[in-house]
Amino acid sequence: MANECIPFYEPGRRITGHATAGVTGCRFVMISGNRQADGSISVAHATAATKAFGVAAYDAATGEKVGVLRGSGFIVPVTAGANLTANQxxxxxxxxxxxxxxxxxxxxTVVTGATSGNPAQIALD
Structure with missing residues (x-):
């Protein structure tokens, strides 16, 4: 089953990214290169301890387009890499x-926690 990130609340922005490496939905992505000729922004999974550009809306293989959810106000599911609790x-x-x-x-900030490997509800900065 593919991972799909559907916002719980959406005043933020949705943009189109171009996956420069395979991307899994509900994970943080970063800008991974220059903008593509079609105007989409090159993205890949964000590396540890860096500033994320947004969250992948769904899975995408290398070279495919992927929705990116970004901006303060979005509350979205993000895969937990450790046990998370509310307000962390x-x-x-x-x-x-x-x-x-x-x-x-x-x-x-965690709105609703989750155990490692499961989706936590995160309010994006």
Whole structure:
């Protein structure tokens, strides 16, 4: 079954990304290169402790287009890379997963927690 990220609340923006590597829905992505000729933004899973560009809306293979959900106000499911509880601040962990903020850059706040490997509801910064 493919992962699909459907926002719980949506005042933010949706943009089209171009996957420069395989992307899994409900994970943080970062800008991975220059804008494509068609205007889409090159994205791949965000690396640990970096600033995320947004969250992949669904799975995409290398070279495919992918929806990216970004902006303050979005509350979306993000795959937890560790156990998360409500009101914890999160950063990007490995493979674009959400982990408890330690030494990285805050990217959101947990609204509803989850165990590792499951979707947590994250309010994006």
């Amino acid at each position: 601040r999160v950063e990007v962990g490995s493979n674009g997963q959400a982990v408890v903020l330690a030494s990285g850059i805050a990217v959101g």
